[in-house]
Amino acid sequence: MNARGPQRRQSPPPPPGLLVVDKPAGWTSHDVVGKVRRLVGTRKVGHAGTLDPMATGVLVLGVERATKLLGHLALDTKTYLATIRLGAATTTDDAEGEVVSTADAGGVDEAAVDAGVAALTGDIEQVPSSVSAIKVDGRRAYERARAGEEVALAARPVHVGRFDVLVRRPGDAVLDLDVLVDCSSGTYVRALARDLGAGLGVGGHLTALRRTRVGPFTLEHARDVDTLVAEADGEAGRASLSLDLDAATATAFPRRDVDAAGADDLAHGRPLPPTGTPGTAAVFGPDGHVVGLVADTEGRARPVLVLAPAG
Known part of the structure; x- marks a missing residue:
């Protein structure tokens, strides 16, 4: 024993690979990274493809040497399940913002919705939400918007390969649409909700968002945080990876x-x-x-x- 007392034996670092997490609602992507660092026993953890706090679903994390892989992964297409509420527009294009306008969506018929959805499918020019993570003069757009600044973002080309209305649920002056969206990276589903509502003249925003796929990685690869915590508390003493480095690269x-x-x-x-x-x-x-x-x-x-x- 030296003058500083007994030395704690450090565990070896985890193997490199990917951990696909089913992100819970209310967590930022950075929250998940911080939690996973403790659960796998290394600070070398990064994520690809940010999810908003209200969103749930597939978040791909790299561990150890696999963090170098994140910028090269084939994550150019994504799939979402979402709920769009027609009849109200909000400051953030989702349910977390303040309502800025309302209109009775009870008279919006199926044919009008289908035409609006068709106009937002394929190669389109999309103006990102003002609370997106896009940088404007060195600061995130959402930081400027939440500070009360007027944020004007330029339209940019995106591709919406699939925009299907799965369920229509009429409510009190609103119409909720459960939709499935396949889109290119950089597409904002919140902006699709906003633009669909605007095109129909009643306003629209997102009330739920779940990412089911990022590139080749799906919910089948993902585990929730509670499962990872249980693994870390078990005999192994740390959460295991979804895919080791070899399997991750062979998949992607x-x-x-x-x-x-x-x-x-x-x-x-x-x-x-x-x-x-x-x-x-x-x-x-x-x-x-x-x-x-x-x-x-x-x-x-x-x-x-x-x-x-x-x-």
């Missing part, structure tokens, strides 16, 4: 297997023969472990990200 990218020489070349940052296909591919060595990501450039498969240390 086309796979390419190379021999030991090819694996060594990529581990040292050297290019490989071309894959012959567009986009990014995951390269696996003869031991079955991922070495890195490559993409064809100038006739060679050049490293996009090296995940395995040289040697």
